[in-house]
Amino acid sequence: MPSLELAQDRVEELRREIRRHDYQYYVLDNPLVSDAEYDRLMRELVALETEHPRLVVPDSPTQRVGGQPLAGFQSVGHPVALLSLDNAFEAAELRDFDRRVQQLAGGAVDYVVEPKIDGLTVVLAYENGSFIQAATRGDGLTGEDVTQNVRTIRLMPLALGEHDSRLAVRGEVFMPKSAFARLNEERDSRGEAPFANPRNAAAGSIRQLDPRITAGRTLGIFLYQVLVGGSREVATQAETLAWLRQTGFSVQQEWRHCRDIDEVIAYCASWADRRHDLAYEIDGLVVKVNSLELQGRLGSTSKSPRWAIAFKFPAEQVVTRIQDIIVRVGRTGVLTPTAILEPVQVSGATVSRATLHNEDMIRAKDIRIGDYVLLQRAGDVIPEVVSVFEERRSGSERIFEMPKTCPECGGKVVRLEGEAANRCTSITCPAQLKEMFLHFVSRAAMDIEGMGPALVNQLVETGMVQDVADLYGLSKEQLTSLERMGDKSAENILAAIDKSRNRGLAPLIFALGIRFVGTRASEILADRYRGMDALAAAADEQLTQIPEIGPKIAASIVDYFRNEQARQLLAKLSRAGVLMEQAQREPVAAGESPLAGKQFVLTGTLSSLARGEAENLIRGLGGKVSSSVSKKTDYLVAGSDPGSKYGKAVGLAVPILDEEAFKRLVTAHQE
Numbered sequence: 001m002p003s004l005e006l007a008q009d010r011v012e013e014l015r016r017e018i019r020r021h022d023y024q025y026y027v028l029d030n031p032l033v034s035d036a037e038y039d040r041l042m043r044e045l046v047a048l049e050t051e052h053p054r055l056v057v058p059d060s061p062t063q064r065v066g067g068q069p070l071a072g073f074q075s076v077g078h079p080v081a082l083l084s085l086d087n088a089f090e091a092a093e094l095r096d097f098d099r100r101v102q103q104l105a106g107g108a109v110d111y112v113v114e115p116k117i118d119g120l121t122v123v124l125a126y127e128n129g130s131f132i133q134a135a136t137r138g139d140g141l142t143g144e145d146v147t148q149n150v151r152t153i154r155l156m157p158l159a160l161g162e163h164d165s166r167l168a169v170r171g172e173v174f175m176p177k178s179a180f181a182r183l184n185e186e187r188d189s190r191g192e193a194p195f196a197n198p199r200n201a202a203a204g205s206i207r208q209l210d211p212r213i214t215a216g217r218t219l220g221i222f223l224y225q226v227l228v229g230g231s232r233e234v235a236t237q238a239e240t241l242a243w244l245r246q247t248g249f250s251v252q253q254e255w256r257h258c259r260d261i262d263e264v265i266a267y268c269a270s271w272a273d274r275r276h277d278l279a280y281e282i283d284g285l286v287v288k289v290n291s292l293e294l295q296g297r298l299g300s301t302s303k304s305p306r307w308a309i310a311f312k313f314p315a316e317q318v319v320t321r322i323q324d325i326i327v328r329v330g331r332t333g334v335l336t337p338t339a340i341l342e343p344v345q346v347s348g349a350t351v352s353r354a355t356l357h358n359e360d361m362i363r364a365k366d367i368r369i370g371d372y373v374l375l376q377r378a379g380d381v382i383p384e385v386v387s388v389f390e391e392r393r394s395g396s397e398r399i400f401e402m403p404k405t406c407p408e409c410g411g412k413v414v415r416l417e418g419e420a421a422n423r424c425t426s427i428t429c430p431a432q433l434k435e436m437f438l439h440f441v442s443r444a445a446m447d448i449e450g451m452g453p454a455l456v457n458q459l460v461e462t463g464m465v466q467d468v469a470d471l472y473g474l475s476k477e478q479l480t481s482l483e484r485m486g487d488k489s490a491e492n493i494l495a496a497i498d499k500s501r502n503r504g505l506a507p508l509i510f511a512l513g514i515r516f517v518g519t520r521a522s523e524i525l526a527d528r529y530r531g532m533d534a535l536a537a538a539a540d541e542q543l544t545q546i547p548e549i550g551p552k553i554a555a556s557i558v559d560y561f562r563n564e565q566a567r568q569l570l571a572k573l574s575r576a577g578v579l580m581e582q583a584q585r586e587p588v589a590a591g592e593s594p595l596a597g598k599q600f601v602l603t604g605t606l607s608s609l610a611r612g613e614a615e616n617l618i619r620g621l622g623g624k625v626s627s628s629v630s631k632k633t634d635y636l637v638a639g640s641d642p643g644s645k646y647g648k649a650v651g652l653a654v655p656i657l658d659e660e661a662f663k664r665l666v667t668a669h670q671e
């Protein structure tokens with residue numbers, strides 16, 4: 001047993017570490033360590049405090065339930081304290097839990113086991129069957145009012161069949177893995193930092209001060225507990241889940257009623273591999289006493305109920321070695337250090353690279369070339385280095401130095417004040433040019449089909465293009481002189497380039513790759529300024545007055561258009577016949593959302609929105625989405641390659657909106 005003095009030092013160190021990670025996690029949504037590592041720190045602290053109760057202080061991280069409410073949202077007091085769960089990591093701990101429960105219950109107990117959704121806890125309140133409020137968990141007693149954001153979630157019932165005067169339910173908002181991957185791709189293309197895992201992405205989406213941003217994200221929700229109200233006939237957790245579903249809530253279907261702890265343990269074990277097949281992340285299972293009456297009798301400690309426990313999966317971590325650290329140069333010139341690993345299998349995939357994000361991250365974890373490291377896939381998606389095995393160092397490891405010059409072009413590298421990133425400052429850097437090209441031709445930008453990385457590399461390396469405007473001057477002869485380029489392909493590419501001239505103002509703004517200006521900001525700007533010249537002349541103060549355009553975006557826009565090179569590029573694009581104006585928009589009556597109560601059906605592929613995003617937008621504005629066309633359908637939104645719904649809509653004289661018309665309808669209201 002460590003002496004009190006030694007223990008005290010360690011306890012203080014642990015508290016400092018945990019507080020730092022809490023801040024990274026709850027406030028910045030940017031954790032530096034894995035959940036497993038965080039749990040280890042917390043467990044060590046709990047163990048030391050249990051051993052030396054004199055060291056317990058009221059502000060120790062072990063003494064509070066969760067994060068602090070953020071400024072910017074109204075505070076909401078919860079109808080009952082939202083407790084957290086104790087964790088079990090092994091079967092033996094589940095047996096201990098069962099023993100404690102049986103002792104207090106005075107006999108055999110049955111359980112319900114549910115997946116533990118790795119998301120953000122919310123409490124939904126309904127009055128007389130209508131949704132009135134959603135709150136985050138906050139510190140367990142008071143949370144943040146996120147009603148408008150939660151309202152935009154698909155599967156969120158706004159009106160219930162059941163008309164209890166007051167009903168409060170608890171559940172979890174999450175981001176499906178596919179939506180998470182797509183969101184991070186988008187963020188990456190805008191030069192923004194990716195979310196570390198789907199849970200942080202969900203939290204970041206729900207804690208948006210502007211609900212329209214939430215509406216553009218694909219989120220799901222599962223409910224599992226009735227806090228206030230509900231049916232008197234419900235006597236068990238199994239019945240609660242059935243009742244919630246029948247009342248109109250979205251309920252996770254993968255739960256199991258287990259007659260005893262052996263069945264619980266077997267069911268938990270069966271999930272070790274299966275968890276990866278789900279469309280969303282789960283980080284364990286929750287074991288709950290089935291009888292609600294017994295739950296009441298068992299009660300809770302100050303932090304967690306005695307009738308439930310979380311069985312946490314071990315994070316799938318593996319050991320590998322860093323063979324090298326290379327540096328990639330992105331479109332905005334950011335140098336990203338990437339670890340080249342001895343290939344290993346982790347969470348069902350072979351991993352041979354892991355991003356190290358930036359210099360600070362490498363220093364904080366003291367990662368060196370040649371180190372043995374612990375690796376995991378964050379949110380089972382992005383591979384990350386968790387920690388280094390210092391004790392396995394041989395002395396031959398090398399400390400990584402960020403290059404002072406760009407590894408691609410030799411340009412000067414600088415680190416701007418207040419930024420973690422190092423950037424290449426050269427405006428002719430070929431690596432940046434290639435990335436810039438790929439962004440310019442990408443689907444959400446100018447949508448030039450057939451322009452992949454191989455072609456872009458050749459165009460840049462042969463010097464055929466020096467800026468993106470040069471694309472519009474390419475000839476068939478030039479293209480066919482390139483490798484693997486026949487007559488037909490060259491013609492198709494030229495046709496695609498030509499078509500992009502009329503792509504429109506919003507995609508063009510996005511295509512320019514102005515820092516922080518994503519698809520949504522581009523649409524807002526196009527709608528407001530109607531032409532590139534007007535946007536180029538906009539002053540900072542004017543831009544920041546536009547909803548959703550913050551000071552960072554505004555400054556970046558002003559900066560961009562101040563640059564002589566950018567102005568020349570735009571003039572060149574204009575001379576090449578690229579449309580610099582926005583088509584006139586149809587006026588929409590002010591007042592209520594034109595989508596309210598209207599029934600929409602979608603068909604075909606939309607070029608600038610995923611299907612789910614379009615559905616979210618409709619629902620966020622009070623519209624309904626249905627899967628088939630009928631007489632009740634108000635609009636059919638038809639993308640490219642529409643299906644049979646198109647013919648049916650024509651037959652029933654249902655108004656058909658193409659993508660542009662749909663976007664006009666939506667943005668008209670959103671302004």
Ligand code: IVH
Pocket residue numbers: 082083084085114115116117118119120121171172224225286305308310
């Ligand atoms: S029951 C009083 N069931 O996991 C017990 N929690 O610390 C209420 N979670 O923040 C929790 N899925 O929000 C329960 N099926 C599930 C869950 C679940 C995810 C969250 C919960 C809490 C955390 C446990």
